[in-house]
Amino acid sequence: MSDYSILLRLEKMLFINYFKNLIRNPKRMIFYVLYIAFMAWVVVTNLGNFGNSSMAEMTNFRGYFSAGAFIMFFIMSFSMLKQSSLVFKMSDVNLLFPAPMDSRKIMMITLLKKIPTYLLTSAFTLIFILSMIVSMFETTTLAIVMTGIGYTLLFLILEPLSFCIFSISTKLNIEDFRSKLIKWTYMLIGLLILGLIGMEFMTDGFSVQSIVSGIGSKWLHYIPIIGWGKYLVMSAVDGVTTYTYLALAGMSLLYIFIVLLTFYLSNDYYEDVMSMSEERAKLVSDAKQGRTKSLNFHFKKKKVTMEDNTKYAGALDWKRQLLLKRSDFSVYLSMETLLCILIVIGFKFFVEDAAEYSLYFASGIYLYIKFLFSAQTQLDHELKKPFFYLIPDSPMRKIFATVKIDLRRFFINMIAIVLVHVVLNQHFESAYIILPIAMTLFYSMTLFSSYMFNIFLPPEDVARLAVLFKMLQTIVVLLPSFIVLMTIGILTENIFWALAGSSIVNAIISVVFLALSEIMFERLELK
C-alpha cells in the first residue's frame, strides 16, 4: 500500500468517526441544530433588513468593508507569518512522524486536506457577510465566487508560506533575522498605510472617512497576498474588473509556487513543526478545560507587596488584587481605563455633531465589548480550578469575592468616561450621575449570567457555540432590562429615570443569580 493511500485511509477514518461521534451525543446535536437555525435566522434577517436600501446610502459601507477587510488580512497574515503556522497534532508527531513514510507525502496530504477545510470555513463565514452584501449591493454570482476563492486562497497561501519562511530560516540558521524581516516588512506596510491616511487628511480633512479611505486606498491592492487577497474578497462589493483576474492569477500562481517550494523543503521538517504542535496541543487542552489566554496587556512587576488581612472567600479577592497590582497600572486603574478615555476622545474629534449622545455611544461600546467577553472573566477562570470549590465559605461569598474587583474597575472606568466627556464637551446632564451605576449593574448581571452556560455544556462546546449563547443571553437575561429601560424612557422622556428603572431590574436579576449560586455550584462541582 502506498504512503498516500495509507494517509488518505487515515483521514477517511477520522472524517467518518467525527460524524459518528456527533450523532452519538444528542445534547450536542440539539445545540448544533439550534446554532444552524440561528445562522439561518441571521441570514434571513440580513437579507430582509437591507433589501430596500439604495446604493447611494451604501457608499460609506463600501469604504468600511474595504478598510475592515484590509485590516483583518493585515493582522491575520502577520500573526500567521510570525511563526510556522503549519501545525500537526501531537498524535501525528507520535505515530505518523516516526513511521516509515516519506515526510514529503505527509506534508502534501496535510496541505491537500486544508483545501476542503478552508473552503468550508470560508463558505461558513461568507454566508453571514454575503447575505448582507447581496442585499446591499448589486452583485453577481461571478463576483461572489471570486470573493469565496479569494478568501480561501488567502488562507491556503499563508500556512505553507509561513512554513517555507520558517523552514528556510532554520536551515540557514537565520531565525532571528526572519522574525526581524517579517516585523520590518509589516512596519513598512504600516507606514505606507499611515502615509495614505495622511494624504487623505490633507485632501479631505481630519475625519473618520479620511482614515477609512486611506486604509481602503487602491495603492494597497498592489501588495502581494494581502492586497491581492483583499481585492479578490471585495469582488462581491466592488464587482469584477480586469484587476480581479490579475489578482486571481497572481494568487493562484503564488499558491502553486509555494506548494512546490513546500514540497522541496519538506524533506526534514519534523523538528520545525514539533514545538508549534506541542504549543497547539497545550492550547487545545487548556481550551477544553476552559482555560484561555488573556489578550490583555500585562506589566511584569516582580516585587509587589499586598497587605494580608482577608480570610476564607476574601482570599480570592486578595489573590486577584495581588495579580492585578503585579500586571496592571494598579488594582483599580488599567489599560482598559486608558482605552475608555481614548474612545471618548475619539468620539469628540472624529464624530461630528454627536456631542450630546457621544457619552452614551462610548459607554454602549464599552459595555458591548465587556458583554461579548463576559464568558471569559476571572470568575470563569476560577470556576475551573478545584481550590475554588475547596475554600470553606459559601458559594455566594466566593462568587462575589471573585467579581468584586471586576465590578469596581468597571465602575471606575465608567466614571472616567463620564468625567472626560464632561470636560471635553462642557456638557452635563443629570443622567450622567446614574449612568456609571446603571452600567455597572448591567455588567454585574451579564457576569452572573454568563458562567451559567458552563453548567450545561463542556467548555469546548461553550467556546464553539459562544454566538448562540450570547443570543440566548440577550433574549433571556438582558431583555427584561431593555424593556424596562425603553418603557420608562418612552413614558417619562427622561434618561435618568429610564436608567434608574433598568438598574433596579438588573440589581434584582443579579441578586437572583447570586441566590441560585448554591444550586449552580453543585452542578458545576459534579461536572
Place this chain on the structure above:
Amino acid sequence: MLKVEKVSKKFKKVQAVKNISFEMGTGEIVGILGPNGAGKSTTIKMIAGLLRTTEGDITIDGHMNKSIYAKKKFAYIPEFPEMYDLLSVDEHMRFIAQAYNVDSWEEKMVPYFERFDLLDKRDKLGKELSKGMKQKLSICCGLLTQADLYLFDEPMIGLDPKAIRETKKIMKELKEEGKTILISTHLLDSIEQTCDRVLVMKAGEIIVDSSMDDLKAHHDASLEDIFLEVTEDE
C-alpha cells in the same frame, strides 16, 4: 543495531546534548538515566528522527536514522502518549499495521490487548481513554510494528502496577527474541531488573556507560545510590 556518533544538539543558546557517542548491539537492553533536563528525551527523539542533530550521525542497522529503511527497523513509544482523538483503539492498530506493513495484525494485537486489559476498550475513541489507557495503547502500537529496535521514552508513567509488570516482562521477551531496546525512565528498579547496560546522562553528557554487572561490582550499592552519587553536583 544502533550507532550514535559524536552527536550534539543545540536549541538556540542551550546545549541540550554534548558530543555523545554509544553503540547498541542486537538483543541488548540499555537504560538511559539522568536527572530532569539531562538530555535523555532529546537523545531518544534525535534517534527517532523527530529532532535534527546539530552535529554527529545516528545510524540504525547501518542506515541513517531518517531513512525509510531505518524507520522500518525501529518503534518509538513517546513520553506523552497523545493518540488520535477520533480513532478507536482498533483503528489505531489498523493504521500502524498499514504504516509498517504488518500482516495478520488482528491476530497479533490480541495478546497485547489481553496483557494490557484493552480487549474491552477496542471500540473506544482515543479521546475517551484515560492517560494510563493511552499509554497502554501507545505501547501496543509500538509492539505491533514488529520492529528490531524499540525506543521507550518514559513508558511506565501513568501505568498501573500490573501494566508496569507486563511492560517489564515484554521487554525481557523482546530481548529473548533478539530485539534491541533503549529505554529512558526514572524508575530505577525497572532499569535494574531489565537492562543489561546503563547510560547515565547529566547536563547533556554521558557520564557513565557501563554494564549493569560492572556498575554493581565497582560500587557495591543499589542503582539508586549509584545514580545519586554520580549525578550529585560537585
